[in-house]
Amino acid sequence: MINNSLEKVKMQEQDPQKRIKNFEEVSLGYTPEEAIEEARRCLQCKNRPCVSKCPVAVPIPEFIKEVVEGKFEEAYKIITTANNLPAVCGRVCPQESQCESKCVRGYKGEPVAIGRLERFVADYHMKNSKEEIKAVPTNGIKVAVVGGGPAGLTCAADLAKLGYEITLFEALHKPGGVLVYGIPEFRLPKKLVKDEIENIKKLGVKIEKNVIVGKSITVEELKTKKGFESVFIGSGAGLPRFMNIEGENLNGVYSSNEFLTRVNLMEAYDFPNTPTPVRLGKNVAVIGGGNVAMDSARTAKRLGAEHVYIVYRRSEDELPARTEEVHHAKEEGIEFKLLNNPTRILEKDFWVDKLECIRMELGEPDSSGRRRPVPLENSEFLLDVDTVIIAIGQRPNPLISHTTPEIKTESWGGIIADEVTAETSKENVYAGGDVVSGAATVILAMGAGKKAAKAIHEKLKNK
Amino acid sequence: MYKILRKKIINESVEEMDILAPFVSEKCEPGQFIILRVDEKGERIPLTIADYDREEQSIKIVYQKVGHTTKLLGQKKAGEFIEDFAGPLGKEAPLNKAKRVIGVAGGVGAAPLYPQIKKLKAMGSQVDVIIGARNSEFIIFEEEFRKIADNLYFATDDGSKGKKGFVTDVLMELLEKGNEYDEAIAIGPVPMMRAVVGVTKKAEIATSVSLNPIMIDGTGMCGGCRVTIAGETKFACVDGPDFNGFDVDFEELINRQQHLKSEEKEIEEHHKCKIGLSGGYDD
Numbered sequence: 001m002i003n004n005s006l007e008k009v010k011m012q013e014q015d016p017q018k019r020i021k022n023f024e025e026v027s028l029g030y031t032p033e034e035a036i037e038e039a040r041r042c043l044q045c046k047n048r049p050c051v052s053k054c055p056v057a058v059p060i061p062e063f064i065k066e067v068v069e070g071k072f073e074e075a076y077k078i079i080t081t082a083n084n085l086p087a088v089c090g091r092v093c094p095q096e097s098q099c100e101s102k103c104v105r106g107y108k109g110e111p112v113a114i115g116r117l118e119r120f121v122a123d124y125h126m127k128n129s130k131e132e133i134k135a136v137p138t139n140g141i142k143v144a145v146v147g148g149g150p151a152g153l154t155c156a157a158d159l160a161k162l163g164y165e166i167t168l169f170e171a172l173h174k175p176g177g178v179l180v181y182g183i184p185e186f187r188l189p190k191k192l193v194k195d196e197i198e199n200i201k202k203l204g205v206k207i208e209k210n211v212i213v214g215k216s217i218t219v220e221e222l223k224t225k226k227g228f229e230s231v232f233i234g235s236g237a238g239l240p241r242f243m244n245i246e247g248e249n250l251n252g253v254y255s256s257n258e259f260l261t262r263v264n265l266m267e268a269y270d271f272p273n274t275p276t277p278v279r280l281g282k283n284v285a286v287i288g289g290g291n292v293a294m295d296s297a298r299t300a301k302r303l304g305a306e307h308v309y310i311v312y313r314r315s316e317d318e319l320p321a322r323t324e325e326v327h328h329a330k331e332e333g334i335e336f337k338l339l340n341n342p343t344r345i346l347e348k349d350f351w352v353d354k355l356e357c358i359r360m361e362l363g364e365p366d367s368s369g370r371r372r373p374v375p376l377e378n379s380e381f382l383l384d385v386d387t388v389i390i391a392i393g394q395r396p397n398p399l400i401s402h403t404t405p406e407i408k409t410e411s412w413g414g415i416i417a418d419e420v421t422a423e424t425s426k427e428n429v430y431a432g433g434d435v436v437s438g439a440a441t442v443i444l445a446m447g448a449g450k451k452a453a454k455a456i457h458e459k460l461k462n463k
Numbered sequence: 464m465y466k467i468l469r470k471k472i473i474n475e476s477v478e479e480m481d482i483l484a485p486f487v488s489e490k491c492e493p494g495q496f497i498i499l500r501v502d503e504k505g506e507r508i509p510l511t512i513a514d515y516d517r518e519e520q521s522i523k524i525v526y527q528k529v530g531h532t533t534k535l536l537g538q539k540k541a542g543e544f545i546e547d548f549a550g551p552l553g554k555e556a557p558l559n560k561a562k563r564v565i566g567v568a569g570g571v572g573a574a575p576l577y578p579q580i581k582k583l584k585a586m587g588s589q590v591d592v593i594i595g596a597r598n599s600e601f602i603i604f605e606e607e608f609r610k611i612a613d614n615l616y617f618a619t620d621d622g623s624k625g626k627k628g629f630v631t632d633v634l635m636e637l638l639e640k641g642n643e644y645d646e647a648i649a650i651g652p653v654p655m656m657r658a659v660v661g662v663t664k665k666a667e668i669a670t671s672v673s674l675n676p677i678m679i680d681g682t683g684m685c686g687g688c689r690v691t692i693a694g695e696t697k698f699a700c701v702d703g704p705d706f707n708g709f710d711v712d713f714e715e716l717i718n719r720q721q722h723l724k725s726e727e728k729e730i731e732e733h734h735k736c737k738i739g740l741s742g743g744y745d746d
Contacts, residue, residue, distance in 0.1 A: 171682055173500055173507070173547040181684075210549035212682055216486040238684040242696065249689050249696060249715055251722045258685035266506060266679065275506040275531050276679075277726030350718035397683055399701070 003040035006109025011116050016331040020301050023185045023269055026328060027091075032070070035120040039067035041105055042112045049102035050114060055447030056154075058082045060099060060114055067117055076125040079118060084157040084200065085150065085446065087126060087192050090119025092183060093443045094322050126195055135204035139163040141460055144228040145205075146213045146400070149177020150442045151234030151433025153200055154449030155456075160203040162457055167228070169211040174265065177236055178434075179442070181265040182257075184295050186302070190264070214399030219407070219429055230428045230456045233407075233415060234449060237394040237434035243287070247345025248390070252281060252352035256288070256296045256391035263299050281386030283307045285355045287342055288391035289314065292439075294325040296389045297334045308334050309383065313341040313360050313373045339373065343380060345388055355383040396435045407431075414438055422452035430456060465499075465548040468521055470541040474600045476528050477571055478537055479513065485520040487512075487550040493578035494556025494673065494705050497522060498681045500547035501535045507679055508532045511575035511650075511704065512551065513604075522548075525574035525603065531730045552681040556671065556705045558583055562645035565637070565668070566592040566612075567630050567659050569651020573604040575673060576650045584611045591642070592616070593633045595655070599624035631658045644668050649708060653717055660708040670708035674699040674716065691715050 012028040013019075019026055030038065042064040050060045059078050066075035079086045095101075095115035103111030141164050145156045148170035156166045174180055179193045201207060213219065213235070222228045240255035242248055259278065262268040266276035284300040286293050289312035300308045310329070312319065315338050319326055330336070339360045346354040359379035362371035396413045408416045408425040415424055415431040422430045432448025434440055466483040473479060487497055496511045508530075514523035528537045539545060556579050564583050568576040573594050580590050590611065595618040596602045602624055608615050617625025618633045626633050630651075647670040649659040656672040663670040679685045681700045688699035691712035697703065 171549070172680065173549070210547050211486050212549060212552065215551055215682075216490065216549075238680075238682070240684070240686045242686065242689075244696075249691060249719065251719060255686040258679065258687045261679055261685055271726070272730045274504060275730055277723050277730065279723060279726060350715075350721070399682060 001040065002043065003037055005041065008041075008110045008113040008116070009034045009038040011113070016333070019186065020332050023302055025189055026186050029123055030116055030120040032072070032120075032124070035067055035072075035117060036070060038113050039064045039117055042068070043104055045104055049104065050099040050112075053098045053102045054082075055098070055443045056082050056450055058099075058118070063121065064112070064114075064117060067121065072121055072124045073129060075121045076129070079121060083118075083446070084154050085196050085442075086118050087122035087196060088150070088179060088188060089443055089446070090115050090117075090122055091188050092441075094441055096323060098443070126192070133199055133202040135202065136161055136163045138165050138204065141165060142167070142226075142228045143456060143460075144169065144222045144226070144231045145234065146219070146231065147171075147177060147234040147236055147433075147435075148175030148197075148207065149234060149236050149433065149445065150179065151236070151435075151445035151449040152177070152232065153197065154446040155232045155234060155432070155453045156205045157200045157203055158450055158453035159456060160200070160205045162453075164457075164460075166205045168205055168207045169213050170207060170209045171212040171235075172265065173209055175207050175209065181261045182292065182295070184260065184264055184299050186298070187295065212399065214403045219400060219404045219426070223428070229460055230430065232422075232449070232452050232456065233400060233424070233429065233431040233435060234433045234445065235397055235400055235435045236445075237396045237439040239395040239397050239413075240390070241393045241395060242390055243342065243392060245342060245344050247347055247352070250345055250347050250352050251350055252279070252386055253345060253388045253390065256286070256292045256389055257394065259296055259389050260292070260299065263303070269299075269303060278303070280305055281352070283309075283385040284387040284389065285309045285311050285337075285342075285383055285385040286389045286391055287311045288393070289319040289321060290391065290393070291321045291325055293391035294321045294329045294334075296391050298329055298332055300387070300389065301332055301334060305387070307385075309337045309385070310334055311337045311340050311342055311355070311357060311383070313339065314370065315339055315362060318370050337383070341373065341375060342388075346382070352386050352388055355385050355388055356380055357383055394434070394439045396438070404429075412438065420451070421455035422448060423455060428459070464544040464546065467539055467541050467543050467545065468519070470539070473525070473603050477525065477601070477603055478528070479523060479525045479574070480536075480539075481516075481519075481521045481523050482545065482548055483520055484522050484548045484550070487522050487548065488515050488517050488520045491515050491522065491551035492555035493558065493582050494575075495551035495553045496675065496681070496704060497524065497548055497550035498552060499524075499536075499545060499549070501532060501539065502546050505535065505546060506532055507547075507681075509552070509675060509681055509700075511673065511675060512578065513574035514578055514581075522550075523574075525571055527571045530727060549681070553700060553704045554702070556648075556673075558586065559646065560586040560588065563589045563643065564591070565634070565642075565644040565647045566590060567595075567634060567647060567649045567651070568592070569595045569630060569655035570597075570601060571603065572651030572655075572673075573602075573608070576648060577604050577607055579648055580608070581611055589613050591637070591644070593618065593630045593637075595619070595630035595633075595651070596624075597621070629658065630655065631662050634659065634662050638662070638666050646671070647708075648672075653713065653720065656708065657713040657717075660711070660713070664709055671705050672708040672711060673704050674706060674711070675704055689719075
């Protein structure tokens with residue numbers, strides 16, 4: 001009894017007018033009935049095209065089959081054979097370009113809502129399961145994981161499940177990486193990230209916070225002084241890019257990293273109940289068109305900004321952000337200034353006063369395959385803003401590569417790692433996630449962490 | 464959690480603590496800093512390392528109780544714990560051997576200056592030091608400097624210790640008297656460092672200054688501590704905190720320090736009634 005509806009079962013959402021005044025989650029998730037109804041749209045294809053597009057190869061038709069039968073805990077067990085952070089992935093994965101892009105139902109109508117189902121199953125488990133996670137007996141082999149983001153957490157969990165003694169070193173005071181400092185509460189509740197991390201701790205992973213590998217200790221010292229057989233580096237891409245335009249050091253200019261970290265990790269949205277402030281004007285320009293730009297814009301709106309602009313130099317078709325994020329941003333009244341490129345920031349008493357932009361048009365395709373934006377001569381105009389948030393991408397932090405020169409890097413700072421094993425040019429040192437790929441997605445980082453865990457196990461298991 | 468091994472009250476607003484922090488003490492060098500949070504809900508603040516003991520695995524910090532977090536820290540006693548203590552961060556100070564050096568400190572700047580002067584002395588340099596403060600009460604680290612400095616001078620606003628006037632007045636006097644220095648290190652409030660650089664630039668004495676503006680992470684993640692050095696944007700947390708004083712755009716730096724001034728006031732007001740009465744701001 002397949003559900004032949006061409007559309008996904010709708011997921012309840014907070015009303016846009018209401019949600020721009022709070023930081024609570026926008027999407028409310030499926031009820032068990034809705035989940036079963038949606039799961040019945042799955043054709044249970046034998047060749048599983050959806051799985052081939054999942055970076056961690058979640059057995060998708062298998063878990064959906066359990067959902068159809070209402071066996072949600074069974075579904076959870078199936079998902080977690082491949083994915084250690086299902087509640088996170090169900091929310092922030094770009095399913096439209098991964099699993100759902102290959103769904104046969106998508107040829108005519110909408111694909112099966114795999115992401116929503118994954119989210120439902122994970123949430124159901126967190127709410128209802130009393131089952132205690134138990135650590136596997138240890139094999140006594142020590143492995144260090146550097147960085148508590150999606151790559152590091154995945155690598156740590158996979159190796160802990162195999163019995164390795166894992167210590168995860170986190171530079172900040174809280175593990176989670178971009179899941180806690182970057183992605184806002186309204187898209188990914190922090191309580192949920194905390195719960196997922198607690199689960200990983202229960203597997204026996206020891207988390208050592210406030211340790212900046214490359215400063216507090218080097219990769220080499222982890223091996224020689226602390227006795228770690230292998231080291232996995234998942235330190236991410238945390239260094240903000242700036243545009244190098246006039247006025248960028250004025251007061252009122254933030255990197256998206258600073259802005260989001262203040263609001264998310266330090267909970268500045270609750271200032272002065274929390275001690276970390278964030279200062280925001282009435283009119284905010286966010287520069288960039290990716291998910292981080294959407295997160296920044298929607299956060300600014302919730303903090304009370306009257307006008308929030310997305311300033312992006314290409315057109316809507318090229319926006320790198322997920323369609324859903326762009327859709328949500330528009331619903332919330334974010335104003336899109338497309339085909340506009342910032343040229344300088346004007347000041348008044350050393351504060352941002354206006355943003356000068358130039359209009360662009362699309363020319364021939366560039367090396368990325370997208371049409372290159374070309375400035376239209378003498379088309380400069382001024383945008384009346386008092387805050388500018390720069391969200392044009394992040395680079396890997398060089399702290400580790402500078403103190404461990406044997407680890408070879410790309411010219412832009414990314415660590416070079418083997419495509420299959422994730423091993424770097426330094427023996428028994430592995431790397432994965434944004435520090436290798438440059439800023440990408442949570443799930444790709446998790447896939448890299450998984451790959452490294454497998455390779456580390458292959459190498460160490462016969463020790 | 465990080466244990467407060469000892470606490471010393473220096474004067475009504477300045478205190479020092481020795482904190483047990485093995486990961487920091489093992490590798491830290493003069494010029495580097497740490498980031499701390501007092502409790503679970505706290506904000507992250509940077510403090511420059513004032514001294515360290517590798518054997519005891521401890522780090523000395525000196526703080527002036529001027530803001531919300533430093534006041535909260537001041538309520539902690541020896542034997543108690545603070546939530547987070549991360550480091551060492553920043554680059555070590557570029558210290559050169561066997562030269563005649565003048566160290567100039569303003570207020571609590573004397574604390575971070577101390578390990579640099581101590582190391583220079585150990586390297587065989589001749590070191591003179593000028594410490595300036597509001598009045599004699601606010602002169603800190605006198606005993607410590609007394610042990611290592613070849614000459615120690617003071618300047619106070621009210622003349623209660625040393626010369627009545629600024630550290631730059633003492634510095635100019637020394638230079639006029641024919642003292643020659645190969646290098647200067649100035650640590651203190653930004654306007655003071657700017658004034659020192661004004662003097663040393665004329666006298667052609669290479670000068671290092673320590674910048675310590677607002678930081679969240681201390682690892683280059685946020686870029687909140689951007690400064691213009693010789694026309695180029697740098698991050699004080701990873702490229703510094705010590706820079707060539709001649710290259711620093713002081714005007715921009717002073718302007719950037721205004722950024723969150725009104726918010727600082729707001730949180731002071733918000734928590735005023737609770738701090739000191741309850742012992743914690745969130746209960």
